[in-house]
Every structure is written in C-alpha cells, then in structure tokens.
Amino acid sequence: MRSIWKDTRLSVEHRPQGEGLTTKSITLGQLLNIVGGTLVRGKKTLLLSSANYGKHKYLRTKHLYFFSTKKSWTDQLDAIRRVGPRAVVIPSSVSATSIPLSSAVVRVKDPYLAFWRLAMWNWKQVAVKVIGITGSAGKSTTTEMVTAILSQKKSLVKTMNNLNTFTYLPSYLTRLSPKDEYLVLEMGMKSLNNIARQCRIVRPDIGVVTNVGEAHVGSLGSLDTIVRAKQELIDGMNSQGILWLNADNERSRKLSTRNYSGKVYMFGINNPAHIRAKNIEQRTNGIVFTACFGGRSVPIFIPTIGKHNVYNALAAIGIAISLGISIEQIRKGLALFKPPRMRMQILKGARDRWLINDAWNANPSAMVSGLKSFCEWGKSRPHVAVLGNMLELGHLTRSAHQQVGRVVAHLPLTQLITVGNYGRIISQSAIDKGMDPKRVFHYHSTASLFRHLKQLPAGAVVYFKASRKMHLEKVIRKMKSG
Numbered sequence: 032m033r034s035i036w037k038d039t040r041l042s043v044e045h046r047p048q049g050e051g052l053t054t055k056s057i058t059l060g061q062l063l064n065i066v067g068g069t070l071v072r073g074k075k076t077l078l079l080s081s082a083n084y085g086k087h088k089y090l091r092t093k094h095l096y097f098f099s100t101k102k103s104w105t106d107q108l109d110a111i112r113r114v115g116p117r118a119v120v121i122p123s124s125v126s127a128t129s130i131p132l133s134s135a136v137v138r139v140k141d142p143y144l145a146f147w148r149l150a151m152w153n154w155k156q157v158a159v160k161v162i163g164i165t166g167s168a169g170k171s172t173t174t175e176m177v178t179a180i181l182s183q184k185k186s187l188v189k190t191m192n193n194l195n196t197f198t199y200l201p202s203y204l205t206r207l208s209p210k211d212e213y214l215v216l217e218m219g220m221k222s223l224n225n226i227a228r229q230c231r232i233v234r235p236d237i238g239v240v241t242n243v244g245e246a247h248v249g250s251l252g253s254l255d256t257i258v259r260a261k262q263e264l265i266d267g268m269n270s271q272g273i274l275w276l277n278a279d280n281e282r283s284r285k286l287s288t289r290n291y292s293g294k295v296y297m298f299g300i301n302n303p304a305h306i307r308a309k310n311i312e313q314r315t316n317g318i319v320f321t322a323c324f325g326g327r328s329v330p331i332f333i334p335t336i337g338k339h340n341v342y343n344a345l346a347a348i349g350i351a352i353s354l355g356i357s358i359e360q361i362r363k364g365l366a367l368f369k370p371p372r373m374r375m376q377i378l379k380g381a382r383d384r385w386l387i388n389d390a391w392n393a394n395p396s397a398m399v400s401g402l403k404s405f406c407e408w409g410k411s412r413p414h415v416a417v418l419g420n421m422l423e424l425g426h427l428t429r430s431a432h433q434q435v436g437r438v439v440a441h442l443p444l445t446q447l448i449t450v451g452n453y454g455r456i457i458s459q460s461a462i463d464k465g466m467d468p469k470r471v472f473h474y475h476s477t478a479s480l481f482r483h484l485k486q487l488p489a490g491a492v493v494y495f496k497a498s499r500k501m502h503l504e505k506v507i508r509k510m511k512s513g
Contacts, residue, residue, distance in 0.1 A: 066145035073135025082205040084146045090114045097142045150201030157207045165218040166241030168397045169343045171371045174217040176347035180364030187213035195219035197228045230267020239275040243282035244396040258285045275349040278304040298345035313407045335370045337404030382489040390495045390503040393421045395431040405494040413445040419497025420451035436460025448472045
C-alpha cells in the first residue's frame with residue numbers, strides 16, 4: 032500500500048486569490064451591480080454585511096435580508112419591522128411600502144437567484160481549501176471533529192445544523208471572508224445530482240466518504256443508486272486533491288477511483304489502511320484508542336461513545352494530516368470535540384438516569400452500531416433501548432426492521448421498547464429470535480411511551496434511536512425534567 036507519509040506535505044492546489052470585497056463590507060451600489068436589482072430606497076454608499084436568505088427567525092439589524100417566496104410574507108415582515116435590517120431584497124410581487132423606512136430596499140425578479148449571484152460573486156473573492164464530507168452516516172460528526180481540529184488556529188466556515196444540501200450552499204459561500212482558510216462542507220443529498228451540483232461550484236480539495244449504507248434508499252430506489260450518489264463527490268473533486276475512503280465498509284468498495292487523478296487513502300480498523308485504530312476502549316467519559324499511521328502510534332481520546340465514532344475520528348485525522356496539521360493539534364481538537372445534537376448525545380435525566388440521544392435519524396446499520404456501542408457503556412446499570420420507525424427505506428423497510436430485531440435479541444438489554452408501526456416489526460423480530468417477551472414493550476404513541484419510561488428504575492441508561500420524523504427528542508426532554 033502506498034504510504035501517505037512519502038508525500039512531502041500532501042498539499043492541495045490553491046485557488047488564485049481574488050480581488051475585491053466580501054459581503055462583510057460591500058456597498059448597496061455594489062450589491063445592485065452584483066445581483067442586477069433596482070434601488071427602491073436607500074443610499075448607494077450604505078455598507079452591508081451578513082447576508083440572510085429567508086431566515087427571519089434569526090434576523091439581525093446588521094443583516095442584508097433576502098425575501099423568501101417559500102415562506103410567509105407576514106412572518107417575514109413582522110421580523111423586518113421588529114428588527115429593522117440594513118437592507119431588504121424583495122421580489123417584484125411585494126410592495127416596499129410595508130417595509131420600515133430605516134431599511135434600504137432593492138427589488139429583483141427572483142430573490143433566491145439574487146442571493147446565488149451574491150454567493151458566487153463572494154466565492155470568487157476568497158481562496159480557501161474546500162473539505163467535502165459525505166456518507167450514509169457520520170457526516171455531521173466528522174464535520175464537527177474536523178472543525179474542532181482546524182478551528183483552534185485557523186478561521187473557517189462550516190455546515191450548520193445538518194443544512195447540507197445544494198439549497199443551502201449559497202448561505203455558506205456568502206459567509207466566507209478573506210480571513211477564512213477552510214470551507215468544511217457536509218454534503219448531503221435527497222436525490223441524484225445534488226452532490227454533483229455542489230461539487231461543480233466548490234470542487235473539494237479534500238474529500239471523504241464516511242461509508243455507504245441504506246440511508247435514503249426509499250427515495251433513491253436501490254443501494255446501487257446510493258453508491259452512484261456518493262460517487263458524485265469523487266467525480267467532482269479537484270483533480271489534484273486528496274480522497275479518503277473507509278477500508279472496512281463493503282459498499283464503499285463499489286466506489287470507483289479509476290478516473291480520479293488525485294491521491295486516494297484509506298482509514299479503518301479491521302482491514303489494511305493508511306490510518307488504523309487499535310486498542311479501542313469505551314470508558315464512561317468517552318473512547319480511547321491508538322491511531323496508527325506512518326510508523327507512529329498515537330493515543331487518541333474522543334468524548335463520545337460508539338465504535339462507529341472511531342471511524343469518524345479516523346476520517347477527521349486523515350483530513351487533518353492531509354492539511355499538514357500537527358499531531359498535537361489533532362489530539363487536542365478531538366479531545367475538545369462536542370458531539371452534534373442528537374448524535375450519541377449523553378444527557379443526564381431525572382433519578383440518576385442517563386439518556387443517550389441518538390435520535391437525529393436512523394438506518395439499520397446505524398441503529399445496530401449505536402445499540403452495540405450503547406450496551407458497552409455503563410455496563411453495571413440497567414440498559415433500556417427505545418427504538419422507533421426507520422423511514423425512507425423503500426422496499427427494504429420490513430427486512431431492515433427485522434434485521435435490527437434479530438440483533439437486539441442477543442444484546443444484554445434489560446428492556447426493549449418500540450414505538451410506531453415499523454417499530455413493532457423490530458420487537459416482534461426480537462421475540463421471534465428468542466428475546467423474553469416480558470422484556471419487550473410496544474407503544475403506538477409517544478405519550479404512552481413516556482408513561483412507561485417514567486416507571487424505569489433509578490440509574491437506568493436509556494438509548495433513543497429512530498428516524499427524525501418520530502420526534503423522540505420530545506420524549507427525551509420530558510425525561511430530563513421528570
């Protein structure tokens with residue numbers, strides 16, 4: 032296997048530094064030239080910053096606000112009147128008379144198109160290295176790990192709150208300024224061509240596919256189509272870039288690097304890889320393991336639980352090494368990492384209970400991995416798993432839930448509690464495979480589920496996992512308070 036450490040700096044090709052100002056300090060007159068709008072009200076010398084498209088709940092006085100035709104005009108106008116942004120961009124169908132006189136007004140045919148024009152203009156003014164992170168699971172966690180490492184010494188812009196599709200890309204491009212050195216993008220998709228469209232604009236210098244699994248098979252139709260969707264990152268990368276792939280993920284082997292002229296490296300635990308983890312130990316406060324690369328063995332600590340998070344950490348380490356980051360900075364960054372909300376998030380509940388909130392989303396691979404990790408944590412306490420529907424699995428729905436049930440039957444759980452129509456398939460499958468029916472419970476609603484959970488013994492550890500639309504976080508909030 033080719034050694035990554037024989038490359039001198041693993042440097043990636045820089046974009047030429049553009050000239051001009053960013054959205055941190057452009058004038059209203061410049062904005063008119065960029066977006067092609069008509070000035071309704073305001074001085075062309077007015078300085079603008081911090082563009083905001085349609086997020087009226089987060090509107091600030093300093094913002095240049097772009098009206099969204101997909102959201103309530105009444106709600107947006109209420110926010111505009113309350114906050115008084117410096118300028119507002121409106122479509123031709125909206126009257127400017129209702130906007131406070133303190134705000135400048137620009138009229139355009141399509142505010143979203145205007146926002147994209149501003150984003151593309153700003154993109155040409157900066158020179159950043161782009162890190163593209165995709166995969167069926169682990170995207171958000173890997174993004175946060177990379178950010179924790181890089182942000183110690185460098186300024187960057189990253190994907191926020193799982194807003195990771197093409198629709199949100201201009202929001203990140205408008206946030207970039209000359210002081211930023213990295214753009215860390217979590218690249219999600221709901222259909223084919225979504226990642227490709229992102230790559231056509233930003234051309235990632237460093238890319239990682241965390242894994243390829245069943246997520247979104249319902250909307251994409253098949254696992255082969257999911258592979259094609261992840262392939263879009265590889266095909267859209269900088270030809271002189273660096274790609275990291277999961278050596279242990281079987282479906283990742285279907286990804287083709289035949290036409291990719293950049294460097295390709297692997298991370299893993301079981302199979303040969305450029306970066307491997309060994310001596311993995313789950314502790315109460317996190318995971319310790321040894322990262323092996325380039326003849327070195329480096330102790331690593333990550334404050335989260337789950338073997339799957341070791342893979343995410345390995346991906347983050349690979350990205351950091353590709354950027355020439357020191358081992359000390361990598362170790363410190365991972366130790367400071369905070370798990371994204373609702374991804375293996377450890378919370379303190381009432382009556383000395385611990386709640387593991389892993390309910391952001393779910394697919395069978397992620398659910399099984401999370402369950403196994405959960406059972407390794409706090410072994411002396413009663414372990415209760417709360418599992419709900421896994422959605423967007425299409426024709427795999429029944430078999431996927433049965434698969435989880437078969438695994439659950441052999442885990443050291445005190446109780447299995449399921450909720451939702453598909454959740455019942457999990458509990459029935461677990462019983463069919465030998466789990467004691469007296470330890471299995473099923474509920475149709477979260478209200479009845481909560482009544483059961485309130486009766487759990489003090490000191491119990493409770494794991495929550497389901498698709499986002501199940502809203503298990505509402506149950507978790509109640510469990511925290513009582």
